[in-house]
């Protein structure tokens with residue numbers, strides 16, 4: 001079971017207090033764990049099961065159902081490109097191709113330096129500003145090869161200065 | 164139809180700081196809630212909503228006041244209000260604007276609705292991907308608590324209301340109201356069999372009303388101005404305005420608030436600036452990806468109201484239009500949509516889980532030039548076997564559009580088959 005700092009434990013308990021039943025805090029607790037660790041580890045699931053007083057399998061089953069929980073570490077910058085209809089009509093396949101070339105990875109892969117992960121995702125409710133992608137939580141809309149290049153350069157620079 | 168002069172929902176879209184409490188209060192915000200909570204009886208509010216004729220903006224168009232009337236009120240059990248902010252239907256991006264630009268309008272709607280329903284805890288279920296809308300909404304809720312608008316004693320009226328923003332985690336199916344409840348309870352988002360209906364047995368087994376963001380955002384205006392005033396907009400059967408989201412091959416994609424009953428061609432040509440590059444229109448999805456596609460000739464006289472779109476054999480749905488020009492390959496379009504539905508089927512019922520997968524694979528094969536003769540009939544067969552045999556409407560949301568593309572663009576599907584027959588198939 002994962003050991004969290006007292007401040008982190010406080011975050012979990014505050015989330016639980018918002019709901020009339022402990023189990024209802026499952027999704028929220030998983031979010032907190034993912035924000036702390038970058039992904040949801042088995043140890044984190046054990047901790048969550050413990051404080052919610054539910055079996056670990058119940059937590060595990062929830063994690064598997066939802067697309068946004070990562071069960072293993074992803075790159076520092078997670079490119080999630082929408083490929084649903086409005087985005088495809090606006091050129092999302094070209095966006096994915098461009099990213100593949102620039103990041104040297106295919107959808108589903110993480111770059112060797114651990115900086116980038118590329119994923120295809122379904123409609124993110126930005127159809128009017130297609131094509132678009134989400135990098136970590138941030139939306140980037142009306143993408144062109146030029147804006148993508150600017151974004152990638154910016155992220156590389158940011159990573160280098162914080163390294 | 165002239166441009167809408169009195170906007171109900173989109174007055175402050177695009178206005179800097181419109182999401183703050185200061186701004187909202189500076190423009191008369193929360194005065195209606197105060198009036199409702201102090202001067203009106205809960206039933207009076209429900210009556211006013213019934214009078215307005217407001218219909219649900221989440222997709223099905225069920226009359227909101229009537230839905231509220233079904234809420235069971237057993238002694239000793241809490242009741243809940245859940246706001247559906249899952250916004251995952253492809254082509255739909257309107258609720259997001261409300262939460263991003265005017266979240267206090269939604270919170271005021273939640274307050275008035277909760278009071279009408281006797282609810283003391285309301286949940287806003289927001290899709291996990293949303294960032295800015297979630298940040299603005301959560302900030303607005305925190306501001307409202309700090310100012311005593313929400314909490315133990317809402318604005319000194321003695322009414323208690325808690326509002327909890329709950330983040331989903333990526334699953335289209337959680338937009339279905341009973342899947343949303345399961346997800347809120349901390350489980351997989353598996354839709355429930357009905358009955359019992361949520362109004363009787365919903366969240367944690369208690370009576371629950373589920374309403375879409377846009378539906379509830381209309382409530383402050385309706386209570387401030389009266390249900391009769393609301394009916395000056397729209398048609399008799401579809402009162403009010405809607406946030407139409409237009410995407411695809413148009414010059415000015417975006418969200419436009421207009422009356423219900425606006426001609427669809429006016430939305431496309433006037434508001435959205437017409438088809439890009441001066442090309443010809445080929446097809447329109449009128450209300451999100453689950454609604455059957457329409458041909459240009461079907462759109463000529465079409466007005467965007469529930470009854471108008473239904474008469475054309477489709478649905479107003481979520482109000483998200485996807486516009487396609489003459490260069491669009493309709494087989495590719497259907498492959499794209501079927502990939503979505505097979506990916507998003509929750510897997511609980513085998514006709515849907517297997518059927519959406521089969522439809523996608525078969526159609527993808529056709530696109531790749533690997534379709535055999537009889538393939539089109541096979542697809543229709545799979546579709547028939549999926550309908551009416553499932554827990555929720557997702558299976559039909561996949562088959563209804565499938566049928567419409569295959570019927571209206573049959574030639575294109577057959578052309579892919581003929582390539583095979585002529586031996587031009589290429590392995591992709």
Ligand SMILES: Cc1cc2nc3c(=O)[nH]c(=O)nc-3n(C[C@H](O)[C@H](O)[C@H](O)COP(=O)(O)O)c2cc1C
Pocket residue numbers: 218219220221222223224225227247248249250251252335336337338339340341373374375376378379555556557560
């Ligand atoms: C598969 C599926 C997905 C849905 N997605 C949404 C959604 O994203 N947002 C929404 O408000 N309603 C969605 N609905 C409709 C809801 O089940 C429900 O009817 C609606 O939230 C009720 O609110 P309203 O009466 O205010 O429209 C979906 C329904 C189904 C079957």
Ligand code: SF4
Pocket residue numbers: 336353354507508509510511512513515516553554555556557558
């Ligand atoms: S119809 Fe499909 S999405 Fe709906 S409950 Fe059944 S398997 Fe799940």
Ligand code: FES
Pocket residue numbers: 082083084085086087088122123124125126127130132253254255
């Ligand atoms: S289709 Fe890409 S955001 Fe909706």
